[in-house]
Amino acid sequence: MALKYAAILSVVACARATTDDLFGVRDDLHFSLASRATNLDASTPVYKNPKATIEDRVNDLLPRMTVAEKVAQIIQGDIGGWMNLNDPLDDTLTFNQTGLEEMMRLKGGNLWAGYLAPYDKFVYAVRIGQKYLMENTTLGIPALIQSEGLHGFTNKGTIFPSPIGLAASFNPDLVKQVANVTSTEAEALGINHIFAPVLDLSRELRWGRVEENFGEDPFLTGEMGHAFVTGLQSGRRRNTSSTAIARMAATCKHFAAFGSPQGGLNLAQVSGGERELRTTYLKPFNRACLDSLSIMTAYSSYDGIPAIANTHLLTDVLRKEWGYKYFVTTDAGSVDLLISLHGTCDTRECAAKISLENGLSGEMGGGSYTYLTLQDQIKAGTVDVKYLDDTVRGIIRAKFALGLFENPYPYDDYESFIRTPFSNKTLQQADRESIVLLENHNATLPLKKSLRSIALVGPQADRVSFGDYVFYNATLNGTTPLQGFKQFLNASTSTKINYAKGCELWSNDESGIPAAVQATQNSDVAVVMVGTWSLDQTLLWTPGTNATTGEHVDVADLGLVGAQLKLVQAVKATGKPTIVVFVSGKPIAEPWIQAHADAVLQQFYPGELGGLALAEVIFGAVNPSGKLPVSFPRDVGTTPVFYNYLKGSRPLDPGAVMDDGRLNFGHQASRYVLNSPLPLWSFGHGLSYTTFNYTDLKLSPSTIGTADDFAVSVTVRNTGKVDGQEVVQVYMTDDISSVVTPNQELVGFAKISIPAGASTTVSIKVTSSQLAVWSLKNSWIVEPGSFTIKVGTSDQTFAKATLTVRKP
Numbered sequence: 001m002a003l004k005y006a007a008i009l010s011v012v013a014c015a016r017a018t019t020d021d022l023f024g025v026r027d028d029l030h031f032s033l034a035s036r037a038t039n040l041d042a043s044t045p046v047y048k049n050p051k052a053t054i055e056d057r058v059n060d061l062l063p064r065m066t067v068a069e070k071v072a073q074i075i076q077g078d079i080g081g082w083m084n085l086n087d088p089l090d091d092t093l094t095f096n097q098t099g100l101e102e103m104m105r106l107k108g109g110n111l112w113a114g115y116l117a118p119y120d121k122f123v124y125a126v127r128i129g130q131k132y133l134m135e136n137t138t139l140g141i142p143a144l145i146q147s148e149g150l151h152g153f154t155n156k157g158t159i160f161p162s163p164i165g166l167a168a169s170f171n172p173d174l175v176k177q178v179a180n181v182t183s184t185e186a187e188a189l190g191i192n193h194i195f196a197p198v199l200d201l202s203r204e205l206r207w208g209r210v211e212e213n214f215g216e217d218p219f220l221t222g223e224m225g226h227a228f229v230t231g232l233q234s235g236r237r238r239n240t241s242s243t244a245i246a247r248m249a250a251t252c253k254h255f256a257a258f259g260s261p262q263g264g265l266n267l268a269q270v271s272g273g274e275r276e277l278r279t280t281y282l283k284p285f286n287r288a289c290l291d292s293l294s295i296m297t298a299y300s301s302y303d304g305i306p307a308i309a310n311t312h313l314l315t316d317v318l319r320k321e322w323g324y325k326y327f328v329t330t331d332a333g334s335v336d337l338l339i340s341l342h343g344t345c346d347t348r349e350c351a352a353k354i355s356l357e358n359g360l361s362g363e364m365g366g367g368s369y370t371y372l373t374l375q376d377q378i379k380a381g382t383v384d385v386k387y388l389d390d391t392v393r394g395i396i397r398a399k400f401a402l403g404l405f406e407n408p409y410p411y412d413d414y415e416s417f418i419r420t421p422f423s424n425k426t427l428q429q430a431d432r433e434s435i436v437l438l439e440n441h442n443a444t445l446p447l448k449k450s451l452r453s454i455a456l457v458g459p460q461a462d463r464v465s466f467g468d469y470v471f472y473n474a475t476l477n478g479t480t481p482l483q484g485f486k487q488f489l490n491a492s493t494s495t496k497i498n499y500a501k502g503c504e505l506w507s508n509d510e511s512g513i514p515a516a517v518q519a520t521q522n523s524d525v526a527v528v529m530v531g532t533w534s535l536d537q538t539l540l541w542t543p544g545t546n547a548t549t550g551e552h553v554d555v556a557d558l559g560l561v562g563a564q565l566k567l568v569q570a571v572k573a574t575g576k577p578t579i580v581v582f583v584s585g586k587p588i589a590e591p592w593i594q595a596h597a598d599a600v601l602q603q604f605y606p607g608e609l610g611g612l613a614l615a616e617v618i619f620g621a622v623n624p625s626g627k628l629p630v631s632f633p634r635d636v637g638t639t640p641v642f643y644n645y646l647k648g649s650r651p652l653d654p655g656a657v658m659d660d661g662r663l664n665f666g667h668q669a670s671r672y673v674l675n676s677p678l679p680l681w682s683f684g685h686g687l688s689y690t691t692f693n694y695t696d697l698k699l700s701p702s703t704i705g706t707a708d709d710f711a712v713s714v715t716v717r718n719t720g721k722v723d724g725q726e727v728v729q730v731y732m733t734d735d736i737s738s739v740v741t742p743n744q745e746l747v748g749f750a751k752i753s754i755p756a757g758a759s760t761t762v763s764i765k766v767t768s769s770q771l772a773v774w775s776l777k778n779s780w781i782v783e784p785g786s787f788t789i790k791v792g793t794s795d796q797t798f799a800k801a802t803l804t805v806r807k808p
């Protein structure tokens with residue numbers, strides 16, 4: 001969902017069917033036209049039978065529907081059609097009868113409900129809508145009720161770290177619980193469809209939406225996405241049929257290749273071919289989304305084909321090859337973009353036809369509702385009803401899978417589902433595990449609680465920086481680092497906190513720097529918090545506001561904005577140990593900080609307990625265990641910087657501009673003359689307060705056939721003095737392949753807790769399909785030969801072995 005929600009309410013003139021227009025109903029069946037929801041022989045219609053199989057119910061319902069009813073299923077409506085939800089504080093429980101009837105007649109199948117509203121009013125609105133559909137329409141088809149939940153349920157639910165931070169935990173079980181809480185908090189209010197997770201890859205760092213992704217790697221993204229979908233969907237709504245398989249529809253988005261827009265500009269075209277599509281962009285979707293009850297298309301075009309009208313992608317691959325059978329929806333307003341952005345249509349009729357026939361997808365609001373033209377196009381024979389039928393099958397199948405025909409209503413005791421102790425416990429763990437320790441020279445960290453004083457400096461020190469996809473005022477429930485430090489360093493210690501903002505995030509004004517230097521001089525150590533910032537879904541889209549990350553907020557530079565670097569340099573110049581904390585939604589390219597700070601921590605936009613978690617990590621109450629899901633470049637001009645580049649793409653012997661201004665020219669041909677394409681910190685990097693030693697790497701077996709899986713086992717010892725969690729990472733290189741393959745790629749990982757002095761043996765399974773290349777013949781083939789398997793932490797390899805794949 002993206003374009004302004006307000007636009008959704010504009011109703012466009014359309015050819016509307018009269019209520020007695022039965023066009024499209026098959027009347028050769030076992031029901032009468034006058035009473036389509038009952039059978040001629042008085043038996044219960046199969047679609048109303050909770051015990052019947054989902055397929056039988058779909059096949060029974062579809063022929064009873066008119067074309068108008070089918071079209072209404074797949075155009076997104078809005079609960080704002082019958083309730084005034086413009087004032088988030090208004091609690092008036094009245095609805096608009098005319099608005100209700102009109103909404104349900106034209107767009108009653110799936111309804112946007114992403115409003116900030118008092119819960120009793122929200123629940124009232126949903127109940128009115130579902131009751132009307134169930135009891136006052138001919139067929140009684142309940143609606144999908146939709147909202148956002150990328151990192152927490154947005155209508156005053158618990159806010160977790162942004163997806164990039166969740167990914168940094170490298171802990172799929174934790175991500176599953178985050179999604180579980182998000183789902184639980186939304187479910188009770190009657191929401192049954194959430195627009196998450198995002199499975200785009202952060203390979204183009206200028207793009208504003210990097211924070212919404214699980215990082216740059218297809219495998220990590222697929223694992224996190226799978227955990228998220230499982231957490232959202234697992235379970236069953238109350239009082240539903242035993243055939244229901246989910247309590248919430250997840251939405252994998254944005255299908256596909258949306259995350260690499262040209263120039264980093266949102267919505268811009270993406271270049272690439274079939275091999276890149278298969279081996280990179282589609283992998284996470286294939287892993288995570290086959291059971292996801294919904295998928296959302298991308299706004300962009302790929303290789304010149306708009307994603308929403310890409311038959312190859314949406315029909316040949318998704319539906320036919322993968323067998324995907326649920327609801328595909330376009331993103332907000334994107335059907336109209338065929339006319340206004342891509343220039344592949346000049347009429348709404350064309351846009352609706354092209355999008356339906358190629359994508360078998362519904363139309364989300366935010367545009368002109370081009371799908372309202374479908375009934376006439378079908379009557380005129382220009383659109384074949386079979387495409388409409390296939391699309392409708394997907395959405396009603398999702399509804400049966402959710403058990404909505406049995407109970408689509410909110411629960412009376414919804415309060416008890418929201419912000420529970422389990423929500424808070426999951427939040428606390430997510431905030432702790434998403435922090436990444438990037439540098440720690442001379443064991444500067446952890447700090448001792450016996451310190452006399454600490455300077456907390458910087459524009460992020462007393463600010464709650466949530467990522468995008470939270471609602472207005474959500475930050476009021478967040479903990480700033482200053483608050484977190486105070487809570488942590490409570491009456492039990494005498495450590496004094498000297499706070500100074502130093503500068504604003506958004507200004508070159510250096511007048512606050514002397515006070516920050518003074519605070520540092522008065523303290524034993526300084527923690528300087530700088531970074532990027534985003535805004536909530538209201539402010540982010542309000543003209544006159546400013547941000548450096550988030551949807552539609554793309555940048556041309558990845559360095560710190562304004563006076564922030566000067567602030568860090570001035571603090572460091574005092575000679576006091578200087579710990580830099582980046583609070584951000586994407587990598588920050590500041591090589592000076594990497595070279596000079598005594599310690600560096602990365603906190604991707606946190607959840608509500610972020611400030612406290614930071615204090616816990618800095619003082620060692622929590623041992624950091626996060627790893628980077630995305631590589632940090634030295635400069636925007638050295639991007640892309642992702643670690644899994646194809647062989648031959650990053651020549652070495654780089655040049656550099658030295659701190660003192662000297663120019664060190666790199667030598668051999670074709671590298672950056674005055675910079676390096678190597679990252680400051682690579683994917684998978686993250687330190688701990690303890691150390692781990694890897695021994696006894698074994699491949700079982702070490703020689704396999706082309707269709708065999710294998711396991712990688714290794715013994716990891718905690719060789720330090722404190723307990724810790726390690727992320728064991730398995731990388732693979734296909735030594736010789738018929739097409740160019742990545743220099744290395746992650747094929748497995750496991751996060752394990754190891755007490756100080758203890759050791760654990762882990763075994764990580766790798767499937768043969770992970771070895772396959774998309775061959776010159778356009779098919780997946782595991783090619784015989786040798787594969788190098790590396791096991792360790794990040795780019796530091798501790799152990800290596802060779803896997804041999806035999807000729808068949």
Ligand SMILES: *[C@@H]1O[C@H](CO)[C@@H](O)[C@H](O)[C@H]1NC(C)=O
Pocket residue numbers: 088089472473476
């Ligand atoms: C947002 O928070 C402010 C400050 O507490 C409050 O006055 C205002 O009513 C809140 N607005 C909404 C929509 O919750």
Ligand SMILES: *[C@@H]1O[C@H](CO)[C@@H](O)[C@H](O)[C@H]1NC(C)=O
Pocket residue numbers: 081096097098099100102
């Ligand atoms: C009720 O909804 C109808 C149809 O959308 C609209 O024309 C009318 O203005 C609404 N009435 C009120 C009081 O909002």
Ligand SMILES: *[C@@H]1O[C@H](CO)[C@@H](O)[C@H](O)[C@H]1NC(C)=O
Pocket residue numbers: 100132135136
């Ligand atoms: C639904 O139908 C009942 C019975 O005809 C009627 O009393 C009720 O007002 C209708 N509800 C709505 C919201 O239209």
Ligand SMILES: *[C@@H]1O[C@H](CO)[C@@H](O)[C@H](O)[C@H]1NC(C)=O
Pocket residue numbers: 155156157419472473474476477
């Ligand atoms: C903040 O949290 C409280 C409960 O602690 C909750 O009642 C309130 O709705 C939350 N507000 C927002 C904007 O999330």
Ligand SMILES: *[C@@H]1O[C@H](CO)[C@@H](O)[C@H](O)[C@H]1NC(C)=O
Pocket residue numbers: 176177180181230231234422
């Ligand atoms: C979700 O959390 C609840 C505890 O609140 C637990 O009972 C349930 O098993 C969890 N679901 C999943 C899929 O982990």
Ligand SMILES: *[C@@H]1O[C@H](CO)[C@@H](O)[C@H](O)[C@H]1NC(C)=O
Pocket residue numbers: 238239
């Ligand atoms: C719905 O389920 C709840 C428990 O999940 C149960 O207490 C209640 O009786 C059920 N209601 C109906 C109408 O079956």
Ligand SMILES: *[C@@H]1O[C@H](CO)[C@@H](O)[C@H](O)[C@H]1NC(C)=O
Pocket residue numbers: 421424425428609
């Ligand atoms: C959530 O956990 C934090 C950290 O333990 C605690 O400070 C806070 O009071 C808890 N919040 C609730 C609502 O229980």
Ligand SMILES: *[C@@H]1O[C@H](CO)[C@@H](O)[C@H](O)[C@H]1NC(C)=O
Pocket residue numbers: 441442598
């Ligand atoms: C670490 O400490 C040693 C000795 O105290 C000092 O010489 C060195 O410069 C320090 N290194 C860093 C990176 O701070």
Ligand SMILES: *[C@@H]1O[C@H](CO)[C@@H](O)[C@H](O)[C@H]1NC(C)=O
Pocket residue numbers: 487488489490491492
């Ligand atoms: C202070 O915080 C510590 C850890 O955060 C906690 O164990 C202790 O109970 C707190 N003491 C007081 C007086 O709040």
Ligand SMILES: *[C@@H]1O[C@H](CO)[C@@H](O)[C@H](O)[C@H]1NC(C)=O
Pocket residue numbers: 506545546
């Ligand atoms: C940026 O936004 C902040 C509020 O978030 C505002 O205080 C500040 O004046 C803005 N700065 C500029 C340069 O627009």
Ligand SMILES: *[C@@H]1O[C@H](CO)[C@@H](O)[C@H](O)[C@H]1NC(C)=O
Pocket residue numbers: 693694695
């Ligand atoms: C790890 O342990 C092995 C065996 O105890 C030892 O030979 C090796 O030097 C250690 N490696 C590191 C990096 O500590």
